[in-house]
Amino acid sequence: MKRNKMGYILRQVVNSIMLFILLVIMSFILPRLIPGNPISIFQEDVHIFNTVLPEDTFNRFQEYYAPHLSLREQFIIYIKNITSFDLGYSFYYGYPVVELINGRIGWTLILSIMSILIASFIAIPMGIKSALSSKSITDKMLMYCNVLLQGIPIFLVALLIQRFFAYKLQLFPSQGAYSLRLNPTVPIFIMDAMYHMILPLLTSTIALIPSNYLLTRNVVMRIKEEPYVKLAYYNNVHEASIKYHYIFKNSLPEIISKLNIHFVYAVAGTLFVEMIFNYPGIGGLLRIAVSSRDYPLIQGIFLYVAIYAIVINIIFEWILYEVSPRLKL
Numbered sequence: 001m002k003r004n005k006m007g008y009i010l011r012q013v014v015n016s017i018m019l020f021i022l023l024v025i026m027s028f029i030l031p032r033l034i035p036g037n038p039i040s041i042f043q044e045d046v047h048i049f050n051t052v053l054p055e056d057t058f059n060r061f062q063e064y065y066a067p068h069l070s071l072r073e074q075f076i077i078y079i080k081n082i083t084s085f086d087l088g089y090s091f092y093y094g095y096p097v098v099e100l101i102n103g104r105i106g107w108t109l110i111l112s113i114m115s116i117l118i119a120s121f122i123a124i125p126m127g128i129k130s131a132l133s134s135k136s137i138t139d140k141m142l143m144y145c146n147v148l149l150q151g152i153p154i155f156l157v158a159l160l161i162q163r164f165f166a167y168k169l170q171l172f173p174s175q176g177a178y179s180l181r182l183n184p185t186v187p188i189f190i191m192d193a194m195y196h197m198i199l200p201l202l203t204s205t206i207a208l209i210p211s212n213y214l215l216t217r218n219v220v221m222r223i224k225e226e227p228y229v230k231l232a233y234y235n236n237v238h239e240a241s242i243k244y245h246y247i248f249k250n251s252l253p254e255i256i257s258k259l260n261i262h263f264v265y266a267v268a269g270t271l272f273v274e275m276i277f278n279y280p281g282i283g284g285l286l287r288i289a290v291s292s293r294d295y296p297l298i299q300g301i302f303l304y305v306a307i308y309a310i311v312i313n314i315i316f317e318w319i320l321y322e323v324s325p326r327l328k329l
Helices: 002-032 038-048 055-065 071-083 097-132 137-150 154-168 186-224 227-234 239-277 282-291 295-323
Strands: none
Touching: 002 071, 002 295, 097 137, 097 186, 097 239, 097 282, 097 295, 137 186, 154 186, 154 239, 186 239, 227 239, 239 282, 239 295, 282 295
């Protein structure tokens, strides 16, 4: 049994490594499909705003990214830099990309992971309840509310929550992740950060509940129609036993197998929330990187999100193995 488990996990790790290699190649190729020299393009953008890119900074960019070399030589340099955790320098900020992202990625991960966990704890029981009582008033109301909520863009949800709770009621801060205090103690800083996180967390959670609810309901509804469930009802098996052993336990692996995608989507949704609430995650970095055509920073954010997605996938594959009897055969 242990050998089967290790073999399964090892296969998933190998698949993840192959996927990461593919993503690295994509992150190298995509910016280079843009006509012209990205560094020269950025230098032209700088001149538009009547500012001057220092010559030493320009030379440093040219030396690091070596646009004059062939693509093969550039790719070799790119791989060497990645293996040494060197993602280059940001055109816009002039600082190493790794330092910029490392300073913000923690805020994004905390916000996105907490929001998807809370949304899952709310939506999964809600979806199970709705599916087990299908066509009831409760099911119809839950379906209507979640479908309606899913159609509202996340930035609109963020703006409405910000306007009501921050500006009208003035219960929570409208932006930022912490108060600009001098030398706060660690407990005070943590409490202050949690206080500032309430509205962004509420927004992200509300945006994630409908998709998790619909996923759970659809899976449970399908499992309910399986022949072995109908046979259990025909044989007068206790209803509570049917719901738990026949429906819930057989629905759980499929829910988990699809829920990992929602963990990745949560990061994408969090980026929009961060922009609205001026939260110091990578959402603000991405907005500036795109608007200023800061290709190294875009590449770095892309790779970080890819690594996060791969790690989440490996974790969920391990969980799926533990809860799915079929994978242990």
